[in-house]
Amino acid sequence: MIATLAGGVGGARFLDGLVQANGAENVTAVVNTADDFELFGLRICPDLDTVLYTLAGLANPVLGWGIADDTRATLDGIAAFGEEPWFLLGDRDFATHILRTSWLREGALLSEVTDQFRRRLSVSTPVIPMTNDRVGTTIETPGGWIDFQDYFVRRRQQDDVIGVSFVGIEEAHPTPAALEAVQRAEMIVLAPSNPIVSIGPILAIDEFHRAISDRTAPAIASSPLIGGKALKGPADKMMETLGHESTAVGVARLYEGLIDGFVIDHVDAEQAAEIEELGIAVLVTDAIMHDIADRGRLAREVVAFGESLHVKASA
Amino acid sequence: MIATLAGGVGGARFLDGLVQANGAENVTAVVNTADDFELFGLRICPDLDTVLYTLAGLANPVLGWGIADDTRATLDGIAAFGEEPWFLLGDRDFATHILRTSWLREGALLSEVTDQFRRRLSVSTPVIPMTNDRVGTTIETPGGWIDFQDYFVRRRQQDDVIGVSFVGIEEAHPTPAALEAVQRAEMIVLAPSNPIVSIGPILAIDEFHRAISDRTAPAIASSPLIGGKALKGPADKMMETLGHESTAVGVARLYEGLIDGFVIDHVDAEQAAEIEELGIAVLVTDAIMHDIADRGRLAREVVAFGESLHVKASA
Numbered sequence: 001m002i003a004t005l006a007g008g009v010g011g012a013r014f015l016d017g018l019v020q021a022n023g024a025e026n027v028t029a030v031v032n033t034a035d036d037f038e039l040f041g042l043r044i045c046p047d048l049d050t051v052l053y054t055l056a057g058l059a060n061p062v063l064g065w066g067i068a069d070d071t072r073a074t075l076d077g078i079a080a081f082g083e084e085p086w087f088l089l090g091d092r093d094f095a096t097h098i099l100r101t102s103w104l105r106e107g108a109l110l111s112e113v114t115d116q117f118r119r120r121l122s123v124s125t126p127v128i129p130m131t132n133d134r135v136g137t138t139i140e141t142p143g144g145w146i147d148f149q150d151y152f153v154r155r156r157q158q159d160d161v162i163g164v165s166f167v168g169i170e171e172a173h174p175t176p177a178a179l180e181a182v183q184r185a186e187m188i189v190l191a192p193s194n195p196i197v198s199i200g201p202i203l204a205i206d207e208f209h210r211a212i213s214d215r216t217a218p219a220i221a222s223s224p225l226i227g228g229k230a231l232k233g234p235a236d237k238m239m240e241t242l243g244h245e246s247t248a249v250g251v252a253r254l255y256e257g258l259i260d261g262f263v264i265d266h267v268d269a270e271q272a273a274e275i276e277e278l279g280i281a282v283l284v285t286d287a288i289m290h291d292i293a294d295r296g297r298l299a300r301e302v303v304a305f306g307e308s309l310h311v312k313a314s315a
Numbered sequence: 316m317i318a319t320l321a322g323g324v325g326g327a328r329f330l331d332g333l334v335q336a337n338g339a340e341n342v343t344a345v346v347n348t349a350d351d352f353e354l355f356g357l358r359i360c361p362d363l364d365t366v367l368y369t370l371a372g373l374a375n376p377v378l379g380w381g382i383a384d385d386t387r388a389t390l391d392g393i394a395a396f397g398e399e400p401w402f403l404l405g406d407r408d409f410a411t412h413i414l415r416t417s418w419l420r421e422g423a424l425l426s427e428v429t430d431q432f433r434r435r436l437s438v439s440t441p442v443i444p445m446t447n448d449r450v451g452t453t454i455e456t457p458g459g460w461i462d463f464q465d466y467f468v469r470r471r472q473q474d475d476v477i478g479v480s481f482v483g484i485e486e487a488h489p490t491p492a493a494l495e496a497v498q499r500a501e502m503i504v505l506a507p508s509n510p511i512v513s514i515g516p517i518l519a520i521d522e523f524h525r526a527i528s529d530r531t532a533p534a535i536a537s538s539p540l541i542g543g544k545a546l547k548g549p550a551d552k553m554m555e556t557l558g559h560e561s562t563a564v565g566v567a568r569l570y571e572g573l574i575d576g577f578v579i580d581h582v583d584a585e586q587a588a589e590i591e592e593l594g595i596a597v598l599v600t601d602a603i604m605h606d607i608a609d610r611g612r613l614a615r616e617v618v619a620f621g622e623s624l625h626v627k628a629s630a
Binding site: 040041042070071073074075076077078080081082083090091092093094095096098099101102103105106117120 | 355356357382385386388389390391392393395396397398405406407408409410411413414416417418420421432435
């Protein structure tokens with residue numbers, strides 16, 4: 001069984017590849033919830049939804065998030081009432097948020113709600129929120145601290161990120177099934193998601209960090225930066241303004257002690273030696289998922305690479 | 316100023332006529348909330364919404380409720396998740412329920428929320444929920460007690476109604492602005508809504524009953540039964556199974572002591588004498604609103620009739 005830590009679009013697509021390569025039941029998704037938020041009184045879980053929609057084959061193929069061919073009459077209605085429709089939610093997508101909010105208010109745990117959606121969408125892969133506790137992400141910009149989605153969506157990542165805080169992370173505990181998946185995994189894979197705001201919150205929960213530090217199974221990450229650029233999202237710019245190197249090496253340093261192998265793209269081949277100096281084995285390949293079928297190709301390479309590795313002694 | 320007690324579709328159309336006849340600012344709508352309920356965690360207020368949508372010119376012209384040309388992708392999404400879509404909600408309509416629920420949870424009163432919608436829909440007529448307290452309607456059928464919307468929508472009014480209970484009505488108090496509108500009105504009008512489940516709950520709130528019993532302004536009702544039949548909804552059948560006469564006279568008896576005049580249709584002209592024996596003046600006219608313009612005609616006749624009446628001494 002492969003336990004995968006994942007954020008939104010990139011993580012979801014990579015998970016889809018792992019499912020193609022290994023079978024749906026042999027992959028467990030542990031998904032970031034630190035960018036969850038409330039909008040119009042509804043609980044929105046962008047990463048969980050993106051993972052579920054992607055694994056269900058429903059995701060908008062161009063955007064990566066939202067549901068394919070969704071309409072937006074409800075949001076238009078909300079806008080017609082004078083509310084700013086700054087976060088795009090389709091009509092089908094609203095169904096998810098309405099039901100989730102309703103079930104949570106009735107007392108269900110987020111993990112239970114997510115599992116309901118998983119079953120109703122006929123997704124066989126366990127998809128587990130990293131925690132059932134509320135965690136939020138706030139972003140420090142030169143203008144002050146703002147909510148993550150404010151930074152990410154409303155302000156289109158235009159601000160320099162000079163600090164990141166996961167509010168509530170110290171009191172948050174892993175969803176038991178997620179922690180167990182990581183502890184019992186035959187391989188741990190960090191998806192090519194944003195290392196700061198997608199993988200970062202999962203690793204910031206003490207029990208996950210310890211479980212991965214103390215692993216006996218190999219742990220592999222696939223670089224989200226290729227040629228110093230993020231394929232999607234602000235990971236590159238964010239790395240830079242936070243004082244990290246915006247390169248594959250920079251990401252590998254963030255994961256030092258937590259991974260045994262790192263998958264980088266051919267364009268970054270010259271960084272392999274520097275990454276290996278960190279005690280991390282390197283696979284140089286085509287690290288871009290060019291289309292849906294190609295997700296499986298990258299996943300197969302990552303898994304074969306992981307199987308070839310011995311776990312380093314933990315610190 | 317005319318204070319109007321109203322339920323859903325029939326009441327909303329009649330209110331529209333009063334607005335046409337008297338000007339938007341000269342009419343206040345006091346609207347039933349006893350059939351409000353929660354669905355998918357959202358607060359639905361069918362009568363308030365029908366009144367607002369109708370006065371805003373947005374209502375579905377055929378159904379009378381919902382928004383014209385609305386789509387139903389969100390409800391389809393909810394159904395795709397396996398939930399029964401027994402209560403039809405359009406996408407634009409969902410916007411109302413989402414925002415209302417959100418504002419109520421933030422602590423706003425229903426009257427404040429309703430006034431927000433009124434202003435955002437550019438409706439000039441004050442539209443006031445009868446109460447800010449939660450009241451529910453339950454229906455006794457031969458099979459037992461069921462929730463009103465279960466009876467009304469899900470089971471399509473197929474059950475005999477042998478009892479009606481307004482849960483919470485004893486503890487409910489009028490919205491201050493609604494009570495004041497009734498107390499200060501130059502005329503009180505009971506719309507041709509269901510006398511049992513639409514007008515009934517308003518009159519079941521003690522302060523409203525007393526204010527109308529003690530009125531100094533004339534009070535008029537327009538019969539919702541014409542030729543013994545309700546133009547819409549189950550009022551006729553409900554009257555019968557509850558032991559009332561399913562006629563204009565039967566409705567007049569329910570309103571005895573609370574109205575000075577009653578408007579009935581030509582087909583019921585022979586009942587005029589019996590109604591007058593109750594101490595209620597009668598106007599016989601065409602009591603059907605045949606189209607949108609015709610709503611104004613009926614309203615003008617009702618208002619002129621009211622202006623011609625002296626208020627009887629209250630009991």
